[in-house]
Amino acid sequence: MLQTLLLSWLALMAITSTPLTRTTAGVAAAAAAADYGDDSAIVHLDVSARVKQHRRGAEGNLVEGEEHMRKLLLQWDAVDGALGYEVCHNCQPTTGSEVKNGELQGIITPVPVDQTKAGRPVFIFPNAPLGKNTFHVRVSTKKNEWGPWSAQRTFNVDEEVGTIHHHEDDEL
Numbered sequence: 001m002l003q004t005l006l007l008s009w010l011a012l013m014a015i016t017s018t019p020l021t022r023t024t025a026g027v028a029a030a031a032a033a034a035d036y037g038d039d040s041a042i043v044h045l046d047v048s049a050r051v052k053q054h055r056r057g058a059e060g061n062l063v064e065g066e067e068h069m070r071k072l073l074l075q076w077d078a079v080d081g082a083l084g085y086e087v088c089h090n091c092q093p094t095t096g097s098e099v100k101n102g103e104l105q106g107i108i109t110p111v112p113v114d115q116t117k118a119g120r121p122v123f124i125f126p127n128a129p130l131g132k133n134t135f136h137v138r139v140s141t142k143k144n145e146w147g148p149w150s151a152q153r154t155f156n157v158d159e160e161v162g163t164i165h166h167h168e169d170d171e172l
Contacts, residue, residue, distance in 0.1 A: 041147030043085065043137040045076045047166040049155050054126065070157055072128040075120045076150070078113075079139045085111040086146065087123045088136040093149035111137075128157050 050073040054066040063069075074087065091106030111123050123137070133156075136149040153166045 041139055041141050043076050043139050043150040045137050045150045045153045048163050049074050051161050051164055053161055069127045072125040074123045078121055081141045082113050083140045085139050090134050093136050130157050133157055
C-alpha cells in the first residue's frame, strides 16, 4: 500500500511542473498566481540567505560604530521580462498583489533588475533587525502591473554571520 502511494505521488510530481508544498504560504502564492493568470511571473525566493557584518573598502574593514549591525542578502531566480522587483519586509500580503501591514510596520522596497550578485537578483538589507524577519518578493513584467507575492520566507537574524535558512513561523 505504501509503495503504491509513493509511486502515485512520484508519478504526480513527474506530470506537474509545480512542486507540491505543505506550507500555507506556498498554497497562497500558487492561488495568487492563478488569479494573476501567469505563473511565469511568480518569484521563487531562496530558502537560504546570507548574514554579513557591515564592511567597507577594498580591504573589507569593519565599519567603525557598526560592528553590532548585520546586513542580510536575499536572492531569487530572475523572471524573464522583469521590469523590476519589490521586496516586502514584515508585511502580510493578501490575495493577488495587494498588501496590508502586519503587527510590525511593513516596508516595501523596490529592487532594480540590474541589482544582481552572481547573475541573480539580490536584495541587500543593511542593518537588518535581529530576530524574526519575514520577506515576500514580487515582479513587474508590465508597466504599472505587479505579479503575486512570493511564498513567505522567514529568517531568524542573530549575531552570527554566514548562511541562515527559512523557518516556518511555528518553528521560531
